[in-house]
Amino acid sequence: MDMTTMESILAQGLAPKECALALNELGKRLSAQNHTDSAIACWEKSVECYGKPGYAQAQLMKAYNQKRRESALSGDAQGMEHYAQKIDSLMQQSKDAIRYGY
Amino acid sequence: MSFLHFIVNDVLGQASILIALIAMIGLFAQKKSTGQVITGTFKTLLGFLVLLAGANIIVNALNFLGEVFQKGFNMRGVVTDVGSIAGIAQQTLGRETALIMVLAFIVNILIARFTRYKYIFLTGQASLWMATVCSVIGYMGGLRGTELIVIGGVIAGMMAVCMPALAQPIVRKITGSDDIALGHFCTIGYIIQAGVAKLTGDVSKSTEDLELPQSLSFLQDTYLSMMVVMIPIYLIPTVVAGPDVVAAYSKGVNYLVFSFLQSVQFVVGVYVLLAGVRLLLAEIVPAFRGIALRIVPNAVPALDCPVLFPYAPNAVIIGFISTTVGSVLGMFLFPWVGLAMILPGMLTNFFAGGTAGIFSNAVGGRRGAIIGGVFHGLLITLLPALLLPLLGQYGFANVTFSDSDVISVGLVFGHILNFFH
Numbered sequence: 001m002d003m004t005t006m007e008s009i010l011a012q013g014l015a016p017k018e019c020a021l022a023l024n025e026l027g028k029r030l031s032a033q034n035h036t037d038s039a040i041a042c043w044e045k046s047v048e049c050y051g052k053p054g055y056a057q058a059q060l061m062k063a064y065n066q067k068r069r070e071s072a073l074s075g076d077a078q079g080m081e082h083y084a085q086k087i088d089s090l091m092q093q094s095k096d097a098i099r100y101g102y
Numbered sequence: 103m104s105f106l107h108f109i110v111n112d113v114l115g116q117a118s119i120l121i122a123l124i125a126m127i128g129l130f131a132q133k134k135s136t137g138q139v140i141t142g143t144f145k146t147l148l149g150f151l152v153l154l155a156g157a158n159i160i161v162n163a164l165n166f167l168g169e170v171f172q173k174g175f176n177m178r179g180v181v182t183d184v185g186s187i188a189g190i191a192q193q194t195l196g197r198e199t200a201l202i203m204v205l206a207f208i209v210n211i212l213i214a215r216f217t218r219y220k221y222i223f224l225t226g227q228a229s230l231w232m233a234t235v236c237s238v239i240g241y242m243g244g245l246r247g248t249e250l251i252v253i254g255g256v257i258a259g260m261m262a263v264c265m266p267a268l269a270q271p272i273v274r275k276i277t278g279s280d281d282i283a284l285g286h287f288c289t290i291g292y293i294i295q296a297g298v299a300k301l302t303g304d305v306s307k308s309t310e311d312l313e314l315p316q317s318l319s320f321l322q323d324t325y326l327s328m329m330v331v332m333i334p335i336y337l338i339p340t341v342v343a344g345p346d347v348v349a350a351y352s353k354g355v356n357y358l359v360f361s362f363l364q365s366v367q368f369v370v371g372v373y374v375l376l377a378g379v380r381l382l383l384a385e386i387v388p389a390f391r392g393i394a395l396r397i398v399p400n401a402v403p404a405l406d407c408p409v410l411f412p413y414a415p416n417a418v419i420i421g422f423i424s425t426t427v428g429s430v431l432g433m434f435l436f437p438w439v440g441l442a443m444i445l446p447g448m449l450t451n452f453f454a455g456g457t458a459g460i461f462s463n464a465v466g467g468r469r470g471a472i473i474g475g476v477f478h479g480l481l482i483t484l485l486p487a488l489l490l491p492l493l494g495q496y497g498f499a500n501v502t503f504s505d506s507d508v509i510s511v512g513l514v515f516g517h518i519l520n521f522f523h
Contacts, residue, residue, distance in 0.1 A: 057412035058277070065281050065403065072399040077132070077392060084391055091408040098411055098418050098456070099323055 006042055020050035027059060036063055051102030053094040060090055117196025118154075121382065122147035124204055128389025142385035149381030150196070156375025157189030161499060163368040166351050167336060168500040170361065174342035177437060179335070181368075182447035182486045182504035185227070188234040189375045190499050195237045202254040203233040207390050209259020214398045222394045222401040223262035225285040226383035227376075228505070232258045232287055235503055235512045242494040243519025257511060265289040265507050266404035269461075272296055276413050276464050285404030288454035291482055291506035292461040295474040299462030303470020309417040309463045328369050328448040335445050336365035372449070407457040414460045417471055421459015424472045426451045428479015435480070441487035450482060450504040485509040492516035 009022045027042030040063050046056040064086045071079030114120050125146035129139040164181065171179035192199060206229060214220050223229060236254030245253060266283035269292060273284050340348060340361035348357035355363075395401055411418055429446040437443045455475060462474035486502040489509050493502065503509050 053412035053415045055412070061409060061412070062277075062279065062281055068395075068403075069281075069400070072395045072401075075396075077396065080395055081388065081392060084388070084395075087403075087405065087409075091406055094411040095408040098408075098415060099452075 006045055010045070016050040020046040020056065023049065024055050024059075027056070031059070031063070036066070039063065040067075047093065051093070051097045053097050053102075057090060057094055061087065064090065115197060117192060117200055118147055118150040120197055121150050121200045121386075124200060125385040125389065128386060128393070132389055132392050146382055146385050149378050149384070150192070151378070153189050153375050153378030153382060154192060156371050156373070156378055157186070157193060159367060159371030159374060160186045160501070161190060163364050163371055164500040166361075166364045167339075167368070169351070170336070170339040170343040170347060171443075171500075173344075173347045174339035175443075178442040179339065179445055179500065180442045180486070180490065181335075181445045181501045182450060182482070183372060183501055184231045184447075184450065184504045184508060185375050185379065186372060186501045187238075187493075187499065187503055188231050189378075190501065191234050191238050195234070195241060198237040198241070198250055198254070199230070199233045201251045202236050202258055203229055205251060205255025206233060206258035206262060207394070209256055210262040211394050211397055213259065213263045214394070214401055217263075219263045219267055220398060220400060220402045221263050221266040221283050221285075221404045222391075222398060223266065223285045223404045224387065224391055224394075225287075225404070225406040226387035226390075227379050228285060228287045228406070229258070229262065230379065230383070231503070231505060231508050232261055232511065235508045236515065239492060239512045239516045240519070242492060243516055244523050245519070257515060261287070261507060261511060262404070266402070268293060272461050272464055273410070276410055276460060280402065282409060283402045283404040284407065284410065284457075286407040286453070286457060287505045287507035288407075288450075288457065288482075289507050290510050291454060291478055292458045294481060294506075295458040295478040296461040296465050296470075298477045299466025299470025299474035301466075302473045303462065303466020303468075305465060305467045305470070307467040307469065308414070309420050309459070309468040309471050310414055312416055312420075312468065314416055314419055324449055324452045325369055325373060327452070328372065329366060331446055331448050332365040332368050333362060336361045336368075407453050410457060410460045414463050417459040417463040417468075418456035419459075420468065420471045421457070421462070421475050421478075422452050422455045424475025425455025425458060425479040425482070428476035428481075429483045430479070431476070432480045432483030436484060436487055441484075442490055444483045444487050444502070446479075446483070447504045451479070454482065454505065455479065482506060485513070489513055489516070492520075 023042045023046035027039040030042060031039035043056040043060045064083045068080055068083035071083060122143050126139060126143040129142045167179060210223055214222050236258050240250045240254050265287060266285055269284045269289045274280055340357060345357040348360055352360035426446060429451055433443055433445060458478045459471045459475055463471045466474060485506055486504060486509060489512050490502055492512060
């Protein structure tokens with residue numbers, strides 16, 4: 001099975017939990033190669049597939065915070081606000097998933 | 103002079119207008135467009151007034167509860183809900199609370215900028231609750247005006263740094279890094295629960311190894327679980343008190359039906375109040391965040407408790423349930439030693455109990471989460487009972503604060519002021 005790209009994983013029609021696991025692994029590999037934006041895209045897709053708070057949300061929180069910090073250090077106010085709002089949305093999603101199901 | 107009097111007392115003296123102006127300053131500081139400034143300012147004003155509307159609903163529902171409890175059981179029944187008492191306090195101390203919150207933001211930024219404690223507290227509603235307890239306890243302790251605002255602001259600002267710092271060793275263990283901190287004023291409860299969990303638990307057996315049954319999942323819907331708890335809390339004393347007591351309130355409606363609807367009205371009030379809080383803070387928090395993170399670019403954001411939920415979602419549920427068990431035990435236990443009957447606050451049990459579950463799982467596994475949770479429930483029932491005498495007139499609204507750090511500040515601050523009074 002081709003698990004090297006997000007598209008190839010999604011094309012396999014895996015069950016939500018398995019799809020999320022595969023996307024999480026791909027995101028982890030991309031993050032290790034410093035392809036942060038691609039890793040973020042994988043984990044965001046993983047959350048869409050399977051919403052139970054877990055690995056993807058935790059990694060996204062770290063990644064968004066890293067991006068926010070980079071924006072703050074470079075004086076990019078818009079970038080800072082963009083990733084701060086991403087963090088807010090992620091926390092709301094985690095809260096809603098636990099309260100109302102996923 | 104009369105124009106100045108008009109501006110200072112009639113305009114700025116209105117908490118809703120003052121807080122809207124604070125939001126406007128924040129929006130200007132972020133260089134937002136004219137349209138965004140106007141929209142944001144009016145949304146903040148609206149949010150504050152919605153908060154007050156929610157508080158009014160809650161007060162009416164609680165007045166009824168207080169009456170049937172007193173007549174039925176000859177004791178006080180007090181609900182723990184920090185949002186409710188904060189909303190009620192805004193009716194008279196809104197201006198002071200708003201200014202304490204602003205000063206607390208400034209103190210937080212200064213500490214983060216000039217010390218090694220780089221935490222910036224970004225949980226808006228928690229900041230509001232802390233500012234409220236400082237204003238209520240300070241006011242009841244005899245402080246007024248500038249003195250109340252300065253002392254309250256410094257205390258709240260220091261707590262905004264100290265509590266994330268206190269939690270950070272365990273947050274680091276949970277998240278594996280120091281990139282984020284916890285901004286939730288229930289940290290003292292979390293640390294105590296973690297201590298109990300460490301002594302009684304087994305860290306090798308995690309809550310996340312369990313497969314939890316779905317049958318109790320509806321309780322995780324916090325408004326639904328609040329209703330599940332509030333309905334018997336209203337109906338049981340109503341049955342004991344009898345229809346004659348209720349007749350004065352019910353305008354001919356059957357006494358049990360009226361009581362049932364009052365219990366739901368309480369939940370409605372909380373829903374409305376929190377909707378107002380979200381609207382109110384929607385502009386203020388981004389403004390503060392933008393300013394703070396520009397002044398302290400290497401800041402560690404202290405975020406609301408859901409930031410930890412992904413690390414141990416089962417621990418949230420186990421912590422919630424075991425804290426609820428502890429709070430129900432405490433409800434029956436503490437009146438035996440002369441304290442008021444403290445009725446469980448389901449929002450606190452979910453968020454604080456759930457987060458405490460994550461803390462205790464990190465150091466004591468699932469056994470620690472369960473035992474620690476029951477202990478946590480007892481603690482968050484005892485602390486509000488101890489605070490009640492210091493609340494004065496605010497304590498007679500049949501609702502009290504629920505977050506352990508907020509209550510602890512109230513207790514320490516209140517007793518210090520009483521000592522000097």
